[in-house]
Amino acid sequence: MARRFSGLITSENPNPMYGGGRNDVGIDRIVIHHNATTNKNIAMSTWYTGSGNWTSAHYEVTPTEIIGCVEESYAAYHCGGTGGSDVPKMSNPNERSIGIENVNSTGAPSWSVDPRTVANTAKLVRDICNYYGIPCDRRHVLAHNEVTATACPGGLDVDEVVRLANGGSAATPVQPVAPNPKPATSNIPSGFKPENGTFVNGDTEIMNRVGTPSTSAQQGGYLPPNGEWVYDSWAKVGNYTWIHHVYNGQHIYLPVREWPRGTAWGTFK
Ligand SMILES: [Zn+2]
Structure with missing residues (x-):
């Protein structure tokens, strides 16, 4: 049943990244993130084994790419909390979920995400929901900050992602970057x-x-x-x-x- 990557990926990042077993926990959530950087390569390099960060995600999404990073059959370390009082709001957050990271189009404080990136993530969310039979709604497609205490996903609107994934049209037309x-x-x-x-x-x-x-x-x-x-x-x-x-x-x-x-x-x- 488990698959490696969505058929929508445009490439795979070949570098080994942090991941772990799903411990027989079924996949029933998708968690949406932003990179907190406008550079996708910097973002992905922080997930490489040996970086010391112990973080990772299944997919990196940009205005023109959907990059396979950690295979879906493994848990990626994207929403497990940071320990201490930062207790995730759901059980087995990493084991039960697929994490999608989105590159930013602007830095602080707005941390915007290009509408094309949002559209690509919506397509990917739809595909993942279809494959695993996950309801494509806001109870199952979550912002990172709905799982743990974080500013992620910045300026990315998960309501918009879910709306687009269900066939809605973009709230704002795609604009070229200034x-x-x-x-x-x-x-x-x-x-x-x-x-x-x-x-x-x-x-x-x-x-x-x-x-x-x-x-x-x-x-x-x-x-x-x-x-x-x-x-x-x-x-x-x-x-x-x-x-x-x-x-x-x-x-x-x-x-x-x-x-x-x-x-x-x-x-x-
Ligand atoms: Zn995040």
């Missing part, structure tokens, strides 16, 4: 000097501030297709995840969570 959205300003480190929504050309101050990534950086090695971040390593320094770019021969670090796709950047020599 070419240069003004970045959130709340978490910009003091070394960066955003000006009219772009980085101004910087100086050695920034490289000095983030000089440690070369020692703590984790190799990513991604060269994603059109429009995605291109980088070859990243690092967590303080509260920020920094991505190292080589752009026209110059080394650039950007904090990944703060800057949506299309944000212009300065260069730091």
Whole structure:
């Protein structure tokens, strides 16, 4: 009965990710998440075994992709709570559920999700409900924050997901992403000097501030297709995840969570 992935996937992520047995618990819930990042590869890399995070999800959804991550026959670690007083509101939350992660189209504080991503997740929800005989309603398709205490799924509207999964039409028409959205300003480190929504050309101050990534950086090695971040390593320094770019021969670090796709950047020599 158990299957590996929905037939709707556009690719599989081949990297081993955290997962466990379902202990004969039947699948009767779907839990919806947002990545809390606009970079799908950063999100998925946090689920790799060896990352030390002990988190994972079955699917990663973007405006153009449904990526198989953890096979449905295994439990993924996406809604089990963090321990202490964070007690999940249902029994066996991971064993009984399938977790769907959605990439964000903007960062804090709105954490929006592109309507195309929402539509893809709705298709996937419909398919999973059909396969396992799960009623496609809000009692069985849940937001992460309906299971444990969390801000997830950010700006993603699970009511909309379920409505679309049941054949409804989108509440708002699909809009193209603005070419240069003004970045959130709340978490910009003091070394960066955003000006009219772009980085101004910087100086050695920034490289000095983030000089440690070369020692703590984790190799990513991604060269994603059109429009995605291109980088070859990243690092967590303080509260920020920094991505190292080589752009026209110059080394650039950007904090990944703060800057949506299309944000212009300065260069730091
Ligand atoms: Zn979540």
